[in-house]
Amino acid sequence: MLEKIYLGIDVGSVSTNIVAIDEENNLISKSYMRTEGQPIETVKQGIQALKKELDGKYEVAGVGATGSGRQLAGILVGADVVKNEITAHATATVNAVPEVRTIFEIGGQDSKIIFLKDGLITDFAMNTVCAAGTGSFLDHQAERLRIPIQDFGEYALRAERKIRIAGRCTVFAESDMISKQQFGFSKEEIINGLCEALVRNYLNNLGRGKKIEPPYVFQGGVAANVGIRAAFEKELGEKVIIPKNFDVMGSLGAALLAKEYLQSTGQKTKFRGFEVADIDFVPTSFECTGCSNLCEVIKVEIDGEIAAMWGDKCGRWTNNIR
Numbered sequence: 001m002l003e004k005i006y007l008g009i010d011v012g013s014v015s016t017n018i019v020a021i022d023e024e025n026n027l028i029s030k031s032y033m034r035t036e037g038q039p040i041e042t043v044k045q046g047i048q049a050l051k052k053e054l055d056g057k058y059e060v061a062g063v064g065a066t067g068s069g070r071q072l073a074g075i076l077v078g079a080d081v082v083k084n085e086i087t088a089h090a091t092a093t094v095n096a097v098p099e100v101r102t103i104f105e106i107g108g109q110d111s112k113i114i115f116l117k118d119g120l121i122t123d124f125a126m127n128t129v130c131a132a133g134t135g136s137f138l139d140h141q142a143e144r145l146r147i148p149i150q151d152f153g154e155y156a157l158r159a160e161r162k163i164r165i166a167g168r169c170t171v172f173a174e175s176d177m178i179s180k181q182q183f184g185f186s187k188e189e190i191i192n193g194l195c196e197a198l199v200r201n202y203l204n205n206l207g208r209g210k211k212i213e214p215p216y217v218f219q220g221g222v223a224a225n226v227g228i229r230a231a232f233e234k235e236l237g238e239k240v241i242i243p244k245n246f247d248v249m250g251s252l253g254a255a256l257l258a259k260e261y262l263q264s265t266g267q268k269t270k271f272r273g274f275e276v277a278d279i280d281f282v283p284t285s286f287e288c289t290g291c292s293n294l295c296e297v298i299k300v301e302i303d304g305e306i307a308a309m310w311g312d313k314c315g316r317w318t319n320n321i322r
């Protein structure tokens with residue numbers, strides 16, 4: 001009999017992560033792909049790669065989907081649970097650091113803060129509009145300064161003098177960095193200033209009016225940046241924990257939630273199998289003119305049959321699938 005595993009799929013607009021965990025929650029596989037505006041193709045490629053790695057060695061006993069493309073991914077693969085990013089991230093973090101009180105999550109295109117007590121979410125905030133506090137902004141600045149992004153944090157730690165960079169938005173931050181460079185500050189000092197600005201901006205925007213309490217956990221792709229971690233610790237005056245799988249916490253949480261759900265209900269997985277890459281999967285969208293909401297409704301067909309619809313605020317379409 002093959003060992004059971006659970007898949008977690010996190011489809012964001014910038015990246016798609018897929019993990020597989022075993023029944024003891026050990027990570028068996030993890031992959032990171034650029035979504036590049038093609039979530040369907042990206043998920044199919046990820047599943048195809050997993051097939052090569054895992055098919056014949058393990059039995060997929062459940063699948064969870066999360067991220068902004070979670071409905072799409074859920075339909076495509078036949079997910080057992082589809083959960084929002086806040087729930088998925090918090091689930092993975094509580095599993096790694098049960099006593100966590102505050103989660104800082106900074107990814108490629110958005111950031112979140114999640115507050116917990118006794119393992120339960122009490123509050124959260126998300127930033128999906130301002131790029132100044134995200135990984136893509138740091139990538140852009142690393143490129144502009146001609147520094148590999150993986151060395152960015154190390155540069156910050158080598159800064160000799162402190163400088164303040166205006167971090168309120170990408171335009172201000174970039175022009176301030178350029179002017180500080182012209183004044184003769186070193187790359188190290190500018191990068192350190194930028195890391196501190198990003199953390200200040202993040203805490204001001206997402207943590208405003210909230211009680212930010214330790215233990216703190218920092219996750220998401222940007223948690224690899226030691227300069228940002230140091231800036232958090234300096235600002236908060238407290239250690240910040242980075243979990244081992246900090247870069248795939250969303251997909252890890254989705255896998256954990258799928259496992260928990262299937263084990264508690266005793267249901268069989270709806271996973272379509274590793275052959276999903278061969279399924280003819282056609283998404284279309286239309287604007288519903290039924291009322292002034294003018295919802296953008298997404299329709300997905302598989303082999304000419306409507307498999308799913310979503311995006312309608314009132315349930316007019318989702319409730320009428322045959």
Ligand code: SF4
Pocket residue numbers: 288289290291292293294295311312313314315316317
């Ligand atoms: S889906 Fe419902 S809420 Fe949305 S526009 Fe149509 S009738 Fe209005």
